[in-house]
Amino acid sequence: xxxxxxxxxxxxxxxxxxxxxxxxxxxxxxxxxxxxxxxxxxxxxxxxxxxxxxxxxxxxxxxxxxxxxxxxxxxxxxxxxxxxxxxxxxxxxxxxxxxxxxxxxxxxxxxxxxxxxxxxxxxxxxxxxxxxxxxxxxxxxxxxxxxxxxxxxxxxxxxxxxxxxxxxxxxxxxxxxxxxxxxxxxxxxxxxxxxxxxxxxxxxxxxxxxxxxxxxxxxxxxxxxxxxxxxxxxxxxxxxxxxxxxxxxxxxxxxxxxxxxxxxxxxxxxxxxxxxxxxxxxxxxxxxxxxxxxxxxxxxxxxxxxxxxxxxxx
Amino acid sequence: xxxxxxxxxxxxxxxxxxxxxxxxxxxxxxxxxxxxxxxxxxxxxxxxxxxxxxxxxxxxxxxxxxxxxxxxxxxxxxxxxxxxxxxxxxxxxxxxxxxxxxxxxxxxxxxxxxxxxxxxxxxxxxxxxxxxxxxxxxxxxxxxxxxxxxxxxxxxxxxxxxxxxxxxxxxxxxxxxxxxxxxxxxxxxxxxxxxxxxxxxxxxxxxxxxxxxxxxxxxxxxxxxxxxxxxxxxxxxxxxxxxxxxxxxxxxxxxxxxxxxxxxxxxxxxxxxxxxxxxxxxxxxxxxxxxxxxxxxxxxxxxxxxxxxxxxxxxxxxxxxxxxxxxxxxxxxxxxxxxxxxxxxxxxxxxxxxxxxxxxxxxxxxxxxxxxxxxxxxxxxxxxxxxxxxxxxxxxxxxxxxxxxxxxxxxxxxxxxxxxxxxx
Numbered sequence: 001x002x003x004x005x006x007x008x009x010x011x012x013x014x015x016x017x018x019x020x021x022x023x024x025x026x027x028x029x030x031x032x033x034x035x036x037x038x039x040x041x042x043x044x045x046x047x048x049x050x051x052x053x054x055x056x057x058x059x060x061x062x063x064x065x066x067x068x069x070x071x072x073x074x075x076x077x078x079x080x081x082x083x084x085x086x087x088x089x090x091x092x093x094x095x096x097x098x099x100x101x102x103x104x105x106x107x108x109x110x111x112x113x114x115x116x117x118x119x120x121x122x123x124x125x126x127x128x129x130x131x132x133x134x135x136x137x138x139x140x141x142x143x144x145x146x147x148x149x150x151x152x153x154x155x156x157x158x159x160x161x162x163x164x165x166x167x168x169x170x171x172x173x174x175x176x177x178x179x180x181x182x183x184x185x186x187x188x189x190x191x192x193x194x195x196x197x198x199x200x201x202x203x204x205x206x207x208x209x210x211x212x213x214x215x216x217x218x219x220x221x222x223x224x225x226x227x228x229x230x231x232x233x234x235x236x237x238x239x240x241x242x243x244x245x246x247x248x249x250x251x252x253x254x255x256x257x258x259x260x261x262x263x264x265x266x267x268x269x270x271x272x273x274x275x276x277x278x279x280x281x282x283x284x285x286x287x288x289x290x291x292x293x294x295x296x297x298x299x300x301x302x303x304x305x306x307x308x309x310x311x312x313x314x
Numbered sequence: 315x316x317x318x319x320x321x322x323x324x325x326x327x328x329x330x331x332x333x334x335x336x337x338x339x340x341x342x343x344x345x346x347x348x349x350x351x352x353x354x355x356x357x358x359x360x361x362x363x364x365x366x367x368x369x370x371x372x373x374x375x376x377x378x379x380x381x382x383x384x385x386x387x388x389x390x391x392x393x394x395x396x397x398x399x400x401x402x403x404x405x406x407x408x409x410x411x412x413x414x415x416x417x418x419x420x421x422x423x424x425x426x427x428x429x430x431x432x433x434x435x436x437x438x439x440x441x442x443x444x445x446x447x448x449x450x451x452x453x454x455x456x457x458x459x460x461x462x463x464x465x466x467x468x469x470x471x472x473x474x475x476x477x478x479x480x481x482x483x484x485x486x487x488x489x490x491x492x493x494x495x496x497x498x499x500x501x502x503x504x505x506x507x508x509x510x511x512x513x514x515x516x517x518x519x520x521x522x523x524x525x526x527x528x529x530x531x532x533x534x535x536x537x538x539x540x541x542x543x544x545x546x547x548x549x550x551x552x553x554x555x556x557x558x559x560x561x562x563x564x565x566x567x568x569x570x571x572x573x574x575x576x577x578x579x580x581x582x583x584x585x586x587x588x589x590x591x592x593x594x595x596x597x598x599x600x601x602x603x604x605x606x607x608x609x610x611x612x613x614x615x616x617x618x619x620x621x622x623x624x625x626x627x628x629x630x631x632x633x634x635x636x637x638x639x640x641x642x643x644x645x646x647x648x649x650x651x652x653x654x655x656x657x658x659x660x661x662x663x664x665x666x667x668x669x670x671x672x673x674x675x676x677x678x679x680x681x682x683x684x685x686x687x688x689x690x691x692x693x694x695x696x697x698x699x700x701x702x703x704x705x706x707x708x709x710x711x712x713x714x715x716x717x718x719x720x721x722x723x724x725x726x727x728x729x730x731x732x733x734x735x736x737x738x
Contacts (some may be wrong), residue, residue: 053545080545086538102322103546147542
């Protein structure tokens with residue numbers, strides 16, 4: 001049982017009326033992985049997660065979670081932080097955590113010490129007897145995160161966990177995620193921010209229109225799907241030099257960030273031929289290196305240049 | 315295992331409902347109304363003491379004596395001490411002025427002025443310190459009226475006692491016959507009063523707590539807490555927990571009311587007598603009727619609460635929820651108004667049909683049981699039909715809840731909703 005993948009999805013399909021939210025999705029999340037579901041809004045991430053938790057039933061396909069069909073038998077072994085957060089505003093902090101832990105099968109006497117430990121960990125001990133509605137939005141988010149992990153689940157599903165958090169709390173949350181990762185539990189992480197996926201995850205699935213366009217271990221995905229890339233720095237930087245780079249037949253796409261330029265090579269193009277062409281053309285270079293593509297570039301290669309969300313491409 | 319998770323929801327909903335100020339006020343409200351019903355009339359009966367009045371008889375007949383006699387006769391309404399002053403001709407105005415001054419000084423409570431033209435139709439008057447006291451004025455008016463009427467009868471050669479004997483009302487009592495025997499006199503009227511109160515309680519409690527279920531579902535949906543809860547339990551469990559939790563709070567409140575009513579029935583008469591009041595006739599309610607009342611009340615609550623829960627999950631905004639609320643109110647209002655038709659004839663065809671329709675039986679069956687007008691086979695059939703409908707409604711509502719509670723945006727059409735429910 002322990003050797004089965006944490007999540008296994010085959011041919012998942014889910015429609016809402018005339019809209020296809022998930023369209024024949026296949027993916028495998030290995031045990032102990034930190035797995036990113038990456039995709040634009042509306043690409044099917046949340047629907048996929050809800051299917052794993054059996055909050056929604058699939059129209060077709062097969063889903064197994066921790067070796068079992070989604071349902072009562074496996075729910076207690078999963079922790080879930082939904083994207084759209086909310087708690088009972090009139091309940092007290094400790095009370096709401098006790099209630100949610102009880103729904104996961106923990107008796108109040110067992111959950112109490114763990115709840116106190118977690119509240120201490122996220123600096124909410126002093127607010128334990130306050131009503132949820134008196135907490136700030138960031139505090140409520142931390143509280144909900146605690147609710148997702150307090151019963152020590154084997155699989156932690158975090159849907160956009162960093163949205164709405166200030167940088168300090170983002171860092172605190174990243175550290176807790178790293179700690180969960182070290183305890184060899186599986187983290188399934190849905191995000192539309194590529195940097196988070198790249199920094200925290202070892203596996204990735206890029207979703208587009210309800211389908212997995214790329215899926216697997218991050219390094220392999222980059223190698224196999226990112227194309228070949230060259231990073232270069234111009235000196236002196238002139239518009240003519242940039243134009244010469246763009247016009248080279250070996251170059252397929254150019255991504256410019258100040259004086260640094262990253263470019264994707266055209267199919268079959270030799271980076272040495274490009275270097276020779278630029279030097280012969282009088283372009284001043286102080287850096288020319290073949291680089292591993294970023295997930296961002298993989299995304300652009302596989303999904304297109306449509307931004308995931310305004311401001312999300314970093 | 316699953317049952318214990320539903321129990322967790324039941325506990326939360328029960329505590330969330332009973333810990334509110336509204337619940338406390340509502341719980342006190344019932345006993346306050348009952349106390350008011352029993353005690354206030356008793357207190358009013360005793361208010362004011364004996365009125366000391368003077369009858370100024372300007373008619374120069376025996377009308378003044380007759381009025382005084384009528385006033386001082388034993389009355390349940392109010393006690394008077396009256397004496398007659400017959401002013402000599404031309405002195406009436408000065409006597410009236412003197413009595414007005416004595417009234418203002420508080421030496422007497424007031425005076426009745428019988429003008430010379432009273433037998434011919436001139437208006438009598440009562441000038442007093444408490445002339446706005448309805449019962450006091452009613453007593454004086456009635457005394458003057460009776461005295462003048464008797465005087466006219468005598469003038470017409472009719473003996474007032476003969477007429478009074480002929481017009482004496484025939485005694486009539488409505489007694490409820492129960493398995494235990496005959497009830498007290500007037501228990502039939504008390505029973506009808508009880509039935510009316512019982513109908514009101516069912517109607518308002520279901521309306522109140524049904525709305526509370528709808529509001530709770532809508533709030534969970536709006537603040538998105540529902541998603542985290544649904545990652546641990548099925549939607550049907552959440553809905554059932556909510557309905558039973560809020561239902562439990564509702565039953566607790568009604569149980570407190572019933573307990574207070576039982577205490578009132580047991581000790582109310584003694585308490586009212588001890589403060590010198592006249593106790594109202596209390597109904598002789600058979601235990602079986604109380605049992606039927608509680609059973610149909612609970613069944614009806616779960617029936618309507620599950621409908622309210624499903625409607626709450628469909629609502630996409632506050633305005634939408636209000637419209638939904640109205641949709642659920644319609645059958646309940648029909649049942650409520652039907653109850654008054656049934657009360658006129660509790661064994662009519664309307665009564666039988668309304669007893670077998672579960673959406674109306676929750677009110678009509680307990681009503682007929684209180685009035686002692688429903689045979690046991692009908693009660694049992696109505697109970698089975700209500701239980702089956704309850705189960706079916708909980709099932710369908712659970713499905714609707716599951717497919718709609720996470721939906722946002724436009725509300726689905728009925729056709730699409732039915733497709734979702736069948737597919738889920």
